[in-house]
Amino acid sequence: MYRITTESHGLDRTAVRDRETQKELGGKIRISEIFGPTIQGEGVLIGQPTVFVRTGGCDYRCSWCDSLHAVDSQFRDTWQPMAVDAIWAQVEHLSGGVPLMVSLSGGNPAIQPLDGLIAHGHQRGYRFALETQGSIARDWFAELDVLVLSPKPPSSGMETDWKALDDCLEKAGNKPQTLLKFVVFDEADYAYAKAASARYPHLPTYLQPGNHTPPPPEDVDAVIDMDGIMSRVHWLVDRVMQDRWFAATVLPQLHVLLWGNKRGV
Ligand SMILES: C[S@@+](CC[C@H](N)C(=O)[O-])C[C@H]1O[C@@H](n2cnc3c(N)ncnc32)[C@H](O)[C@@H]1O
Numbered sequence: 326m327y328r329i330t331t332e333s334h335g336l337d338r339t340a341v342r343d344r345e346t347q348k349e350l351g352g353k354i355r356i357s358e359i360f361g362p363t364i365q366g367e368g369v370l371i372g373q374p375t376v377f378v379r380t381g382g383c384d385y386r387c388s389w390c391d392s393l394h395a396v397d398s399q400f401r402d403t404w405q406p407m408a409v410d411a412i413w414a415q416v417e418h419l420s421g422g423v424p425l426m427v428s429l430s431g432g433n434p435a436i437q438p439l440d441g442l443i444a445h446g447h448q449r450g451y452r453f454a455l456e457t458q459g460s461i462a463r464d465w466f467a468e469l470d471v472l473v474l475s476p477k478p479p480s481s482g483m484e485t486d487w488k489a490l491d492d493c494l495e496k497a498g499n500k501p502q503t504l505l506k507f508v509v510f511d512e513a514d515y516a517y518a519k520a521a522s523a524r525y526p527h528l529p530t531y532l533q534p535g536n537h538t539p540p541p542p543e544d545v546d547a548v549i550d551m552d553g554i555m556s557r558v559h560w561l562v563d564r565v566m567q568d569r570w571f572a573a574t575v576l577p578q579l580h581v582l583l584w585g586n587k588r589g590v
């Protein structure tokens with residue numbers, strides 16, 4: 326696992342890797358898939374029409390990641406370096422030229438140079454939400470309309486770099502609507518979410534039950550552990566009420582309830 330450290334040399338490593346990625350891509354953005362319009366299935370924008378731009382590559386490898394096709398290097402040959410114009414042509418085609426929210430996800434979209442795409446879309450009346458684990462901070466977070474920070478709980482097997490998360494918030498500043506969203510599988514994840522949320526009391530907190538997704542290519546049939554998801558969301562609601570944690574919002578992944586873990590929805 327590659328992890329940005331809290332020490333100052335961690336920032337240098339980010340810069341070095343940034344330069345390497347840029348040299349490799351020639352300023353292009355590594356895209357796994359562009360799809361929609363569909364509804365945003367998670368968090369504060371749930372139910373709202375959106376087009377997804379999913380980048381390829383992640384500095385994490387969560388044990389339960391439901392988007393491994395955009396993370397695991399075995400799928401690298403399905404990722405394409407694309408220029409802003411080419412990405413935009415697809416977004417405009419999918420949205421019929423009608424401005425809407427573009428959701429930037431991945432992998433970790435913070436790895437990619439997305440500032441040009443955001444500026445291009447803003448000029449045309451589109452808005453941008455970005456979903457990241459908060460391990461890599463970018464100056465251009467301040468250009469976003471919505472920033473969803475989704476630090477990873479113990480069940481993911483990843484370790485949170487709190488300094489990097491703080492940096493993300495600092496870079497974002499006051500402009501984007503910024504939120505926390507936690508995946509919860511069990512009691513330890515719940516305790517993590519509660520503690521992390523308490524660190525940032527000014528940020529709205531969303532909790533979503535984890536789904537157990539078979540790794541690709543088995544996911545082509547969108548097999549999903551629906552009973553497990555339902556029992557976890559019931560448990561999560563009970564748990565939040567028990568704690569009188571009334572600042573939290575509990576939501577299932579609507580797209581998973583509707584379509585399982587099908588790609589492109
Ligand atoms: C695939 S990730 C990509 C963006 C970024 N890497 C991140 O994790 O925030 C998008 C969202 O899906 C969530 N997610 C991934 N796997 C999940 C699972 N098995 N169950 C529930 N949510 C999951 C992540 O926590 C994140 O909020």
Ligand SMILES: Nc1nc2[nH]cc(C(=O)O)c2c(=O)[nH]1
Nearest residue numbers: 363364365366367430580590
């Ligand atoms: N409909 C829909 N909503 C989503 N919210 C977050 C998603 C993601 O994988 O990043 C996602 C996704 O893949 N589809």
Ligand code: SF4
Nearest residue numbers: 383385386387390432
């Ligand atoms: S950080 Fe996001 S994309 Fe990366 S492995 Fe974890 S859930 Fe998947």
Ligand SMILES: [Mg+2]
Nearest residue numbers: 391392430578
């Ligand atoms: Mg998903």
